Amino acid sequence: MSSKTLFDKIWDAHVVREVAGGLTVFYIDRHLIHEVTSPQAFDELTARVLTLRRPEQIVATADHNVPTRHQDQPIQDPLSRSQVDKLTENCAKFGVELYGLGHQYQGIVHVIGPELGITQPGLTMVCGDSHTSTHGAFGTIAFGIGTSQVTQVMASQCLLLDKPKRMRITLDGDLRPGVTAKDLILYVISQLGTGGATGYFVEYAGSAIRSLSMEGRMTVCNMSIEMGARGGLIAPDATTFEYLKGRRFAPQGENWDRAVAHWQTLYSDEDAVFDAELQFDASAIQPMITYGTNPGMGIPLSANIPVLNGGSEATSFDKSLRYMGFQPGESLLGKQINYVFIGSCTNSRIEDLRTVAAYVRGKQKAAHVEAIIVPGSKQVEQQAIAEGLDKVLSDAGFELREPGCSACLAMNDDKIPAGAYCVSTSNRNFEGRQGPGARTLLASPLVAAITAVEGRLVDITQYLN
Amino acid sequence: MEKFQTLRSGVVPLPIENVDTDQIIPARFLKATTREGFGANLFADWRYTADGQPKPDFVLNDARYQGHQILLAGKNFGCGSSREHAAWALYDAGFRVVISSYFADIFRGNALNTGLLPLQVSDEVLQGLFDVVAQDPQAALTVDLQEQTLTVPGWAEVIHFELDPYKKECLINGYDDIDFLISQEAAITAYEQQRSWVF
Known part of the structure; x- marks a missing residue:
């Protein structure tokens, strides 16, 4: 055979x-x-x-x-x-x-x-x-x-x-x-x-x-x-x-x-x-974030936004950065973030909630950040409660919601306001995905948790225990 | 599904790459339980201000392109969400053909199942078409599905495009896959009976 x-x-x-x-x-x-x-x-x-x-x-x-x-x-x-x-x-x-x-x-x-x-x-x-x-x-x-x-x-x-x-x-x-x-x-x-x-x-x-x-x-x-x-x-x-x-x-x-x-x-x-x-060296990969309006527009969190020199992609690239309010070549570190969304079919499982809870235990989210966690299912929600994660999260100022797709696509009331930046553990940073005018930066639950506490984008490798 | 054979129409140029289906029809408009009416919200966030006024700089609001049934878009059109509502919205708004240098897989299938022709051309031809429309917003293209040709005013040669022969027949005759799949009932039953590895 x-x-x-x-x-x-x-x-x-x-x-x-x-x-x-x-x-x-x-x-x-x-x-x-x-x-x-x-x-x-x-x-x-x-x-x-x-x-x-x-x-x-x-x-x-x-x-x-x-x-x-x-x-x-x-x-x-x-x-x-x-x-x-x-x-x-x-x-x-x-x-x-x-x-x-x-x-x-x-x-x-x-x-x-x-x-x-x-x-x-x-x-x-x-x-x-x-x-x-x-x-x-x-x-x-x-x-x-x-x-x-x-x-x-x-x-x-x-x-x-x-x-x-x-x-x-x-x-x-x-x-x-x-x-x-x-x-x-x-x-x-x-x-x-x-x-x-x-x-x-x-x-x-x-x-x-x-x-x-x-x-x-x-x-x-x-x-x-x-x-x-x-x-x-x-x-x-x-x-x-x-x-x-x-x-x-x-x-x-x-x-x-x-x-x-x-x-x-x-x-x-x-x-x-x-x-x-295709082959990649996984040991060279750093914590990532997206800066644009499609998931391919990702960079290491501590890197600068690329500069594009012409080409057929220039119009779309410029449009994307205008939407996001970013400049080519600039660093994202230090950017203030007002919303953190932890959820979606990408990252709403019990392990994701544990990661977030482990980091925020005993800490407080920044005062200007609204941080919501939407478990992927009733079973995840129940497991989180059984492990006491709900208490850890609420003590840190995070709001644990009930299960659903939520602010990943904002079909319900969970929307990010126009112009606001949201670090999101979901899968799409398309224009308006999290609400008309919302600006989404895709990242891991760990990056999201650290961002919520710091209130701005930071080089997370400096914040790990 | 309606039949598609030939179309002669002007073009609506949208020279943006990676147009995702969230732009074509934002998620908040997906709450309907029927297929009709999505055209009113086609490209809603590019087309209207927050209070519902048309944005004058968006191409669908440009008087020169009104009534045109061919959308000309940058590469990787229709990426992202699988929502067939994107194809329905384009169709409902009057489009019958989308031309791009390539389409996202799911959108391509959804378009064909809706009676909307995803017509793929090379990057060079796509750029040439944008140039034609830039020079003459009323330039009318002719799509002949039977011959699989695109005729462009002022171009010496017609452009040939590829399409799966089965899908071509479906579009020309207005058939969809359901009738065909139902006709495979005996083969499907035989297949189900011989499977030993489902636990």
């Missing part, structure tokens, strides 16, 4: 058939849905007199536009309420399991899939959300789709796809103190640019990746889309199996042993060929 990449092994196992023109009828094992990109899909099914082919392979939650305060009360915004109500109605009508507001499993769709053991190695997963790539951390082919494709998966459990090219990004070396998974991926994206992996499915490999926890691996895979990749994945290993064991929907008993035996076959063969290979 010829050598295969991890991606090829999973892809080949999900080919229903190949059709003329190079397209594949591709089978989807798990389908996650939420309130924003599903209503039109359910309506389309009804209009075509179709139904769900495999309702048991779908899980729903409400996350994108839910409030992060008073979730026990009716949603105030009528449009948000109507969308969440529509999800509830559709799930009841079509027989879909819903972890809605108030449910013990509710949360951001890419947080709950893994923590419930719905996400497993070797599977294919889709969701009407580009950060579905998160689930690739388990050795899963997972990618975001549009609403028309949501309808297709609902009706047929399949998609008609052309096969992406394969890229491997190898990160070897020990991480420096204060450098986290978020810094790794912000660095990689800064090297490739926001479109540099378009057309590819990326496998992350190397000792720096292997040494990451599952939470860290999810952070890395989550942001694959920010360099244009269709998805990202990491070969499952003992860390993966340890994380999954005993989770709500993970295989149990004898099935567990059979599953692990299968999962251990999921890796890229030694002489497997990739369409593109």
